Amino acid sequence: MSTLPKVQFCQLFINNDWVDAVSKKTFPTINPQDETVITNVAEGDKADIDLAVAAAKKAFHRRSEWRTMDASQRGLLMLKLADLIESQARYLAELETLDCGKPVKEAEEEVYYSTTVLRYYAGKADKICGNTIPADGEVLSFTVKEPVGVCGQIIPWNYPIPMMSWKISPALAAGCTIVLKPAEQTPLTALAVAALIKEAGFPPGVVNVVPGYGPTAGAALTHHPDVDKIAFTGSTEVGRLVMAAAAANNLKRVTLELGGKSPLVVFNDADVEKAAQTAHAAAFANGGQCCCAGTRTYVQSGIYDQFVEKAAEIATKRSVGNPFDDVQQGPQIDKEMYCRVLEYITAGKEGGAKCVAGGDKVDSKGYYIKPTVFADVTDNMKIAREEIFGPVQSILKFDTFEEVVDRANDTNYGLGAGVITNDITTALSFAKQVRAGSVWVNTYDHTTSQTPFGGFKDSGLGRELGEDGINQYVETKTITVSLPKQPQI
Structure with missing residues (x-):
């Protein structure tokens, strides 16, 4: 403009x-x-x-x-x-x-x-x-x-x-x-x-x-x-x-x-392309500056590798720049949060996670950070346990329903959660057992004036x-x- x-x-x-x-x-x-x-x-x-x-x-x-x-x-x-x-x-x-x-x-x-x-x-x-x-x-x-x-x-x-x-x-x-x-x-x-x-x-x-x-x-x-x-x-x-x-x-x-550290769980029966797009939006909306951001992306082992590849591809294509232009992501809010997010990215790399997209600041004036995706994240890593409040997605692998529910609940937070599956029994069982104020099925952060949030x-x-x-x-x-x-x- x-x-x-x-x-x-x-x-x-x-x-x-x-x-x-x-x-x-x-x-x-x-x-x-x-x-x-x-x-x-x-x-x-x-x-x-x-x-x-x-x-x-x-x-x-x-x-x-x-x-x-x-x-x-x-x-x-x-x-x-x-x-x-x-x-x-x-x-x-x-x-x-x-x-x-x-x-x-x-x-x-x-x-x-x-x-x-x-x-x-x-x-x-x-x-x-x-x-x-x-x-x-x-x-x-x-x-x-x-x-x-x-x-x-x-x-x-x-x-x-x-x-x-x-x-x-x-x-x-x-x-x-x-x-x-x-x-x-x-x-x-x-x-x-x-x-x-x-x-x-x-x-x-x-x-x-x-x-x-x-x-x-x-x-x-x-x-x-x-x-x-x-x-x-x-x-x-x-x-x-x-x-x-x-x-x-x-x-x-x-x-x-x-705050939140919300899980989004993707089961083997999901359409990988659609699931990866939903997970991307869940993690990166508003530059990741969202209290209920789905930044812990749990993906079942049968589609894990395919999902990681697609998630990295989507994040790499995410446009970052002047927010008055037609872009998907602008700068982070201020220098304090900008530096904090970069410190978490460094912690992810040093902690053993695999950075498959982004992983650095944008080389320009302003508080711009590349959309970052970590794979092979484990539950004990800092980036999996602490709220980052920036454009960082952590992808974790799981095998069984019982396992992932326990892992999703293993946090002090409980703001939001999501599940992506074509099986209604799986979806409703997860919604019932996860401890979160909002649970989204095959979507994420769909919050309206009529729906209670907390x-x-x-x-x-x-x-x-x-x-x-x-x-x-x-x-x-x-x-x-x-x-x-x-x-x-």
Whole structure:
């Protein structure tokens, strides 16, 4: 493209106003394509979080415009926001590509996907129902669902707009108010969406966006005594810190969507060409920067050699370059992750795995890495056990069903899993026995607004999307009324 998108919003968004940080500090957001500074963004910290939480708390007051608004009206505001986002899809996609390096075509698809999440929950806003209960005694008992309150939401850099939609949509539908901290690597689209939130007509304080760093702004949000709920997507290591902070003051409700080391199992009866393509997409989507990436590819021994050859061929042909061009993969997010991925590639080579594709950086400016495939990987290797978060696929051989289920489960993670087979019994048996929050059969990472998403074990707590997503943002209140069988008249 000839011109880059114009950055319009660099301040904090608090109470529907654009403000500088109290400290007046800013921080640079970096273009991963060429390592240049895109712009400087207001750096929020504890003082700014305090202001944002106060605004959200005021907006949540029982007599506020937001709390007294009809649920159906909340849904209409969300639909208007979805329309506004859709109207700016190309601009938001280009801004996303500038900030995080993903191919612009993928970024645009993600913007449209995010509007489906908003619209799904907009339809839920006036359908959050309680129950009547046949309780013992001369009473009438029923439940109502009420918004949990002020929600702190911390989103990652790998899918900024979709993750924002995952967080704000169920919270808004439930009637909560929000303080959202985008990742410091990718603050620009969250601020652009904040402007659209104001344009859509949401009352002041309902959604606040405070860019900043995890140890300052993030820690202040998770520790804040007036925050009732924390939703975090990121690493397991940071997730533990978030959970501890949430318990420090007021036992905040917590939703954690954390790391993964997901297995994708390919059985002998699979079509090797199709299976290799599915496995490639599972491992390399978003440059491998995906929490549920299927990077442990288990292939049954009967087709193993053929599969490895095809996987290497596909990876070698994967186009890497300027994400504004027609490519499949852009740069990694930043220098830290770039160096970390290269260290894992070195560990794979030194650990005895066979590098059959890639295995090095791209010789150009920016954080580009060649799509890398390792064969002859064993379960004890570092690249088979640790989350790499980059374009690296590990292929492991197995013989029997029982063996591969045990090996697939031999991890602290449990976010996703996949199986490729033409045998429905094999597929459903694997789905039943593998310990993962999402299991895909003959596809991978097919996640929609209707399907709950979240992990077992160290991959997190709670679920996002679907009906379960609403449940993370409501409290159940039981009301019991004395109701004698014979009215006293």
